[in-house]
Amino acid sequence: MSTLPLREAARAVILDADQRILLLRYDENGGFWATPGGSLEPGEDYPTAALRELGEELGAKDVLLSGEIAERRREHPVGGRRVQQIEKYFLVRASSDALDASRATQTDNIRASRWWPLDELRSTTETVYPLGLVDVVADVLTKGLPREPALLH
Template identity: 40%
Template sequence: MTDQERRAADGGAADVRQASRVILLDPDDRILLLHGFEPERPTETWWFTPGGGLEGTETHEEAARRELAEETGITDAELGPVLWKRRCSFPFDGRRWEQDEWYFLGRTDRTATDTGGQTDLERRSVSGLRWWTVEELSASHETVYPTRLAGLLRTLLDEGPPSAPLALETERA
């Protein structure tokens, strides 16, 4: 167990994990989301963007590319600017995660996915992937993170990327 995991398990403050996420769009402006669940409670589900924590000396962009490849098998995405940044805190797999997330814009022509590179934890907590239109996302009553993703995506598609990353509100679950 790492020091961060030990502090979190003891109820103390955990170090803030640096993470990169990808808003991956296909040629039809559909966004790719993963369907996740709590490993011990598989009926608690949500949708989320590909991404995860930085490893070693990785940059945010390197982590975004690695995570995208591991989780989706997509290696040829064109990464654009950082769209949004947010702080979040959530319980998952028996611990509390404190995370600073950078959301990169990604574009791909490839819609086929391959989950063979997922980690053990991802295999235990991800049930699939799906390409969503902004209309489908807006009409959905399912839990999606970040919680305002449908509106953020609509603005992105209507106005293009912001000139500087937008700071999203902190989310705590």
């Protein structure tokens, strides 16, 4: 039995002052919404990759990571091949002023972006990844940053 290649990815859960989450829309696999982020480059750690991806995808400047809030491990296809992916999710507090799509350098097939209130995310029939994101964010808003990252599926 062969082992799948490892793909490490850093993702950002961006919250604005109104406690809305910024998600990006992609058309692959029937279409879905997801947090910004992507794979680590050689020699990069997760926080550095998350900040780089925010700059590349959203033109983010001067944003700070508040801490790791979740982790997800799963097998799935990337670029036509199956991988074992480890994703680490970092909380970012930012206003739309800190993001400027005109500065983005790698939009990675992003079709749209939207700020989602938690109640709309809970009730949407659209596909949103990762599963369990709303519950993790709700816990962070009521309890603060977790001591250990939540495990997502």
